[in-house]
């Protein structure tokens with residue numbers, strides 16, 4: 305089986321397992337504090353995906369949220385997997401969470417898949433092949449007036465309430481756009497941008513497993529992505545993220561021209 309087929313099969317089985325899994329508060333634990341949760345399901349799904357990937361491609365690197373990288377991996381292909389992106393939504397809402405699988409070779413994208421589990425919406429892209437939601441092609445919006453835009457951010461508290469170098473700009477931007485939305489999942493919010501349901505995305509914290517699958521989809525959908533400082537998004541470290549429906553919007557954001 306090829307890597308893409310394996311990823312497709314893995315993400316669909318992960319989705320099916322999550323949809324039918326019972327979840328009580330007793331299966332939830334705190335990683336660092338009460339705002340940073342993990343469940344037994346996060347661990348089980350990541351284990352399952354790791355097993356399937358490494359069973360077929362033992363030389364590939366697997367970078368996931370819940371387990372350290374296998375020191376034996378040394379190939380040029382790296383997988384970025386998040387078994388549940390939006391764990392808090394999974395626990396409290398039982399919707400608005402995703403499974404995310406990105407695959408890169410020598411720091412170039414091969415493909416990305418993000419499954420909105422409860423809506424049964426699979427966002428996916430292969431490099432050079434366009435972006436898709438199930439069987440339909442998707443594209444970023446064409447909105448260009450700041451006052452028409454929807455801005456999304458997965459963590460309102462960090463983006464607007466806590467100190468960071470661009471907090472003042474973010475407050476000004478929030479007043480300039482049509483509205484601010486927060487779903488609470490980096491991967492799903494980047495997919496909303498990819499399908500034109502939102503126009504701009506910002507977060508002060510994101511990890512490789514949060515954004516490396518969705519960024520392939522976004523770029524194939526015509527969007528652009530970088531750090532909040534305008535640098536190229538790193539592949540292997542935690543970072544700020546800013547993503548846009550067009551390079552013009554990116555320029556405007558970087559210049560603070562709103």
Ligand code: 2AM
Nearest residue numbers: 388389390391458488489490509510511
């Ligand atoms: P998670 O659900 O996989 O933890 C909203 O909290 C979004 O930010 C989610 O996509 C969440 O991913 C991610 N997130 C939460 N805590 C984070 C952290 N410390 N660093 C990076 N991303 C984080």
Ligand code: CA
Nearest residue numbers: 369386388389
């Ligand atoms: Ca996660």
